[in-house]
Amino acid sequence: MEHILGAITVFLFMLLLIFSSIILNERRKRVQLLKKLRGKNKEEKQPPIDRSKLLARALSLIKEGIVVMDPYGRIMFTNRFARELLGIDKNDTGKFFYQAIKDFDIVSMINEAFNESYKVWQEKKIKDRFVQVIFGSDLDEKVLLLIDQTPIKKYENLKKDFIANASHELKTPLAAMKLSLETLEEICKENPNATKYILKAQERVNYMEQLIEDLITLSLLETTNLTIRLQKIKILPIVEEILNNVSEVISQKKIQVSIKIPEDATICADEKLIHAILKNLIDNAIKYNRECGTIEILFKRLKNEDEIKICDSGYGIPKSHIPFIFERFYRVERSRSRKSGGTGLGLSIVKLATEKLGGKIEVESQEGKGTCFSVYLPKRCDIITSDF
Ligand SMILES: Nc1ncnc2c1ncn2[C@@H]1O[C@H](COP(=O)(O)OP(=O)(O)OP(=O)(O)O)[C@@H](O)[C@H]1O
Numbered sequence: 001m002e003h004i005l006g007a008i009t010v011f012l013f014m015l016l017l018i019f020s021s022i023i024l025n026e027r028r029k030r031v032q033l034l035k036k037l038r039g040k041n042k043e044e045k046q047p048p049i050d051r052s053k054l055l056a057r058a059l060s061l062i063k064e065g066i067v068v069m070d071p072y073g074r075i076m077f078t079n080r081f082a083r084e085l086l087g088i089d090k091n092d093t094g095k096f097f098y099q100a101i102k103d104f105d106i107v108s109m110i111n112e113a114f115n116e117s118y119k120v121w122q123e124k125k126i127k128d129r130f131v132q133v134i135f136g137s138d139l140d141e142k143v144l145l146l147i148d149q150t151p152i153k154k155y156e157n158l159k160k161d162f163i164a165n166a167s168h169e170l171k172t173p174l175a176a177m178k179l180s181l182e183t184l185e186e187i188c189k190e191n192p193n194a195t196k197y198i199l200k201a202q203e204r205v206n207y208m209e210q211l212i213e214d215l216i217t218l219s220l221l222e223t224t225n226l227t228i229r230l231q232k233i234k235i236l237p238i239v240e241e242i243l244n245n246v247s248e249v250i251s252q253k254k255i256q257v258s259i260k261i262p263e264d265a266t267i268c269a270d271e272k273l274i275h276a277i278l279k280n281l282i283d284n285a286i287k288y289n290r291e292c293g294t295i296e297i298l299f300k301r302l303k304n305e306d307e308i309k310i311c312d313s314g315y316g317i318p319k320s321h322i323p324f325i326f327e328r329f330y331r332v333e334r335s336r337s338r339k340s341g342g343t344g345l346g347l348s349i350v351k352l353a354t355e356k357l358g359g360k361i362e363v364e365s366q367e368g369k370g371t372c373f374s375v376y377l378p379k380r381c382d383i384i385t386s387d388f
């Protein structure tokens with residue numbers, strides 16, 4: 001009995017020890033938590049963060065240049081990229097922009113746009129970088145932004161070089177193939193079966209030649225800094241020259257062409273681009289026309305733009321295809337366009353070139369009756385700048 005009582009006492013004593021250690025542990029945790037909270041309160045009471053300093057630090061890390069000026073042109077803020085590019089000293093804050101900026105071109109750009117609300121210059125080489133320069137003075141402060149386009153420029157140059165090299169590499173063997181086929185045609189004159197296959201091969205070679213030319217034109221039109229020489233151009237001589245070059249096909253198909261363009265009618269365009277636009281549209285009006293069909297080429301001066309309209313009496317384009325005809329390699333009837341040697345790039349070139357001239361193109365078509373393409377070009381030559 002005594003043993004049992006002793007064991008119970010020891011057991012109760014142990015239980016007491018365990019409980020007291022648990023309680024002590026909890027207390028310690030609570031004290032630690034309280035200490036942490038007190039510490040946090042202390043932190044919160046610290047002076048507020050200088051957000052403008054933080055922002056300036058963040059802006060100094062970005063790869064775009066920023067110069068903020070007061071309404072009189074005195075420098076208020078510059079970030080690191082702008083200082084490096086424009087040779088501005090950190091202590092130049094407060095000086096006028098023409099005293100601080102070492103790049104003369106940028107100073108004259110700011111001068112030129114100082115009283116305008118917003119101006120964008122597409123590209124300027126400063127030191128070893130290509131930058132887009134934006135000057136905004138919509139607010140009281142004037143802001144000069146320098147957007148680094150060097151990586152895009154590098155990519156574009158790579159693409160341009162690749163297409164130029166690839167097309168050059170393709171052009172040379174194609175020319176050799178063309179010559180060989182001509183010789184072969186001469187040798188096999190007496191063999192109608194061989195002549196048939198030689199003609200087929202010649203057709204494909206011509207197609208590849210056209211495809212290369214179109215790809216080169218498209219890649220040129222896609223470059224952002226394509227130089228566009230806008231000038232007043234007489235439209236009639238261009239149309240006549242294009243028609244002259246295709247007169248053989250026109251007479252083969254017995255197509256009647258009527259031109260309704262006043263002799264002195266001028267448009268505002270780049271000669272090469274308008275030539276590409278009209279050549280492709282006239283080419284289509286012939287290719288997709290029926291025998292003994294008609295083509296009408298009209299010019300109209302509208303209020304704000306000039307319209308050039310080319311209508312044909314051909315197969316027309318089904319309504320469901322119209323939204324896609326300006327896409328690359330899109331052909332409504334593959335067999336028909338392939339037979340006529342089409343690459344499906346003509347209308348993409350037309351659309352891009354029209355947009356580069358600041359204009360737009362519209363199409364109306366009725367299946368079985370014909371198609372009209374209308375090109376609208378702005379009248380004023382100064383609407384778009386040359387550095388597109
Ligand atoms: N005047 C037209 N009448 C009927 N269909 C047309 C006309 N113009 C274009 N199309 C259709 O739109 C498609 C795209 O025309 P696009 O000029 O881009 O290519 P293409 O004429 O086939 O080839 P490319 O002009 O490159 O030699 C043509 O394949 C044709 O089906």
Ligand SMILES: [Mg+2]
Binds near residue numbers: 280283342346347
């Ligand atoms: Mg075409």
